[in-house]
Amino acid sequence: MKLIFLGPPGAGKGTQAERVIERLGVPQISTGELLRRAMKEGTETGVKARGYIESGALVPDEIVLDLVAERLAQPDCQNGYLLDGFPRTLNQAEALERVAQMDAVVNIQVPDEVIVKRLSGRRVCAACGHTTHVDLAPDGVCPKCGKPLTQRKDDDASAVANRLVVYAKQTQPLIEYYEKKGLLLSVDGCQEMNAVTEEILARLQELGR
Ligand code: ADP
Numbered sequence: 001m002k003l004i005f006l007g008p009p010g011a012g013k014g015t016q017a018e019r020v021i022e023r024l025g026v027p028q029i030s031t032g033e034l035l036r037r038a039m040k041e042g043t044e045t046g047v048k049a050r051g052y053i054e055s056g057a058l059v060p061d062e063i064v065l066d067l068v069a070e071r072l073a074q075p076d077c078q079n080g081y082l083l084d085g086f087p088r089t090l091n092q093a094e095a096l097e098r099v100a101q102m103d104a105v106v107n108i109q110v111p112d113e114v115i116v117k118r119l120s121g122r123r124v125c126a127a128c129g130h131t132t133h134v135d136l137a138p139d140g141v142c143p144k145c146g147k148p149l150t151q152r153k154d155d156d157a158s159a160v161a162n163r164l165v166v167y168a169k170q171t172q173p174l175i176e177y178y179e180k181k182g183l184l185l186s187v188d189g190c191q192e193m194n195a196v197t198e199e200i201l202a203r204l205q206e207l208g209r
Pocket residue numbers: 007008009010011012013014015016118119121122123131132133134189190191192193196
């Protein structure tokens with residue numbers, strides 16, 4: 001099964017991907033994670049990407065496409081994958097289409113006011129990669145592994161404001177693009193986390209894919 005998780009920053013793509021891959025048994029490919037890892041490791045890609053990410057802009061397509069091509073060539077992607085945060089531009093979507101046929105695109109819908117609340121409280125575990133929210137982990141400790149939680153630099157107010165503008169301009173057109181192809185499944189991302197997961201799994205099952 002080849003899936004895309006689409007939605008604005010903070011919609012819950014990563015949270016839901018983490019849960020859905022457990023049921024589907026395919027790897028989660030998060031371009032945001034791949035880029036953050038490259039930054040941490042100080043690779044050439046990481047050095048080039050940092051300025052874009054920290055200001056809330058998109059990283060240029062060539063960089064992201066190279067990173068994705070390299071990841072999709074790994075053996076664990078042979079039986080499918082869940083793309084989280086990719087594609088984010090029409091150009092990326094067209095490039096993907098040249099190499100793979102998707103089964104469905106899950107569009108997680110959440111209004112801007114909710115996004116701002118979610119992103120300002122988002123916390124990530126540097127040790128195991130788990131994403132949570134300050135309301136769910138007020139002690140600042142990862143509920144999965146017990147290590148300290150951190151805040152992403154691009155979750156500050158000015159980068160968030162910019163990411164919302166960038167989403168509306170560059171990524172939102174993908175909704176219509178995939179709708180026209182008959183691949184879009186829209187789900188209400190404002191529901192409680194488990195309810196969103198169940199809705200996604202039920203909708204995928206209905207497809208019989
Ligand atoms: P994305 O990957 O789309 O940017 P995340 O999965 O990182 O979004 O979620 C953003 C923030 O919102 C995190 O702090 C996460 O814990 C929280 N969150 C995700 N889904 C829900 C939900 N259904 N209800 C409440 N908070 C949520």
